[in-house]
Amino acid sequence: MTFRIDLSAKFAFVVLLWVCAFTLPWEYQAALCLLVLAGRFAVPSFRPQSERSSAAFSNFLLYSMAVAFFVILLNSILIRGGSTYGTILGFMLHQEGLFFGLKTASRLLLLTYSILVFFISTPLKELIRFLQQKGLSPSFTLILLLTLHFLDHLPARIHQIFLAQQARGAPVDAGIASRSKALLSLLSPLVLSSIVESIDRGTALELRGFLNRPNDANRVAASTAGWNLLTMLLLLISTIILLAAIYRWLLG
Amino acid sequence: MSKSIRQRIAEELTGPALPFVAFCIALNLTVGQVTAALKIPLYLDSIGTILVAVLVGPWSAVFCGSAANLLAAAFGNPTMMFFIPVVAVIGTFTGIIAKLGWFRKWYLVCLGGILQGILAALVSAPISAYLFGGVMMAGTDFLVLYFRSVGNTLMDSVLYQGLASDPADKLVSYFIVFLLVKNLPQRLLARLHGAGNIRTPGRTP
Numbered sequence: 492m493t494f495r496i497d498l499s500a501k502f503a504f505v506v507l508l509w510v511c512a513f514t515l516p517w518e519y520q521a522a523l524c525l526l527v528l529a530g531r532f533a534v535p536s537f538r539p540q541s542e543r544s545s546a547a548f549s550n551f552l553l554y555s556m557a558v559a560f561f562v563i564l565l566n567s568i569l570i571r572g573g574s575t576y577g578t579i580l581g582f583m584l585h586q587e588g589l590f591f592g593l594k595t596a597s598r599l600l601l602l603t604y605s606i607l608v609f610f611i612s613t614p615l616k617e618l619i620r621f622l623q624q625k626g627l628s629p630s631f632t633l634i635l636l637l638t639l640h641f642l643d644h645l646p647a648r649i650h651q652i653f654l655a656q657q658a659r660g661a662p663v664d665a666g667i668a669s670r671s672k673a674l675l676s677l678l679s680p681l682v683l684s685s686i687v688e689s690i691d692r693g694t695a696l697e698l699r700g701f702l703n704r705p706n707d708a709n710r711v712a713a714s715t716a717g718w719n720l721l722t723m724l725l726l727l728i729s730t731i732i733l734l735a736a737i738y739r740w741l742l743g
Numbered sequence: 744m745s746k747s748i749r750q751r752i753a754e755e756l757t758g759p760a761l762p763f764v765a766f767c768i769a770l771n772l773t774v775g776q777v778t779a780a781l782k783i784p785l786y787l788d789s790i791g792t793i794l795v796a797v798l799v800g801p802w803s804a805v806f807c808g809s810a811a812n813l814l815a816a817a818f819g820n821p822t823m824m825f826f827i828p829v830v831a832v833i834g835t836f837t838g839i840i841a842k843l844g845w846f847r848k849w850y851l852v853c854l855g856g857i858l859q860g861i862l863a864a865l866v867s868a869p870i871s872a873y874l875f876g877g878v879m880m881a882g883t884d885f886l887v888l889y890f891r892s893v894g895n896t897l898m899d900s901v902l903y904q905g906l907a908s909d910p911a912d913k914l915v916s917y918f919i920v921f922l923l924v925k926n927l928p929q930r931l932l933a934r935l936h937g938a939g940n941i942r943t944p945g946r947t948p
Contacts, residue, residue: 513874547818547819548819550819551819551821558878562876562878562884565885565888566888569888569889569891569892570891570892591876594876595875595876595877595878596878598874598875598876599822599875599876599878602821602822602825602874602875603821603822604821605821606816606821606824607819607821610816610817610818610821615817628749628753630753630756630761631806633761633765634756634761634762634764634765634768634806634810635765635810637761637762637765637766638765638768638769638810638814640765641765641766641768641769641770642769642772642773642814645769645770645773646773646776649773649776649777649780653777653780663780663781667783670781670782670783671781671783671915673781674777674778674781674783674919675919675922675923677777677781678777678790678919678923679923679926681770682770682794682923682927683927683928683931685763685766685770686759686763686927686931686934686935687931688762688766689759689760689761689762689763689766690759690931690934692759692761692762693758693759693760693761693762693763693934694758694759696758696761696762697758
């Protein structure tokens, strides 16, 4: 039997990681980053839900590692202060810059990994259903679902318009001023066609009575069972860490 | 009694505005594809928010920008989530100046774009500096590092970087939206809430 963590607990886990990102020293944050990465492989609830999200995670992982490396390297070269730790390609590495780079990189990685692991392991439709259970109005739900529809179709439409404008002789490869003008010739048909589509869809919604229904009649009843033990435990730990950090800060 | 934010958004989001806002959220996320294809060195990632602010209203624009940033986080750019306050400011400011009729005159649009850029830089600087140490995983990070290396504080460096890039980006975004809405047929515009923001009072289409 596989133990599944529900969405409230996942939210609470992200909150806990955010609190840690702003309160704990960088060494702990780096360790938590590794834990989150291990969790993505070891905990079934944190595994990617599709090939696409798995690929996005792998790409972002490589990208973030490269960014973290350059943040640490560039800061330790450019921010001078404290003792030096040797040289790379003739550039001296300084202590102050190195520690600032480590702090920044570990915080950035922890914040981004926590959000990323949440989203790759949660299908957007499941998230929308959860938010609807928590009181998100049907209009907002509809907008989010329509956005997913547009996101699927827009790249193809942009490509189609781009090719059409190129065939008509739009200066897509000329100087920056001409390319900026070409931008307008790309966006105009895109926005115009979307407004026409919006009017059609809006009319269809009006005809189906979607926009005139009573406020709460069809809303899914808010779930109160979402506050399970794990969620409360994670939120309690977050509060304790936060209070400890505030106490330490007050003591100077 | 004053209305809640939810009621205000619900008032603006009627009929065709619902799918239009959805399109603008998607536009915010995909406009990078257009700028990349044309090799234009600008983000223009708030064009959808500005369009909604002008054609629908400020509250819907705040919703549009926030939803776009949340989805950007979901699609592999998690840092965007922390910049929701910036898009809220962009949506509110643009909505207010559109209601004041600034989108009827090109020079007011340019002024609005520059002011918006400065405002966006001011709001994003503390987030970028305190949450991320000035590192946003973008090319502009080198600018922050340069400003730091010449002796500025982190906060100043991030602010200078924002002031160097945001006003130009927002100016171009504003001007593109101005040209787009000017060229839209009036019969289509009439179906959206903010049609009056671009039409001169007393003039019939």
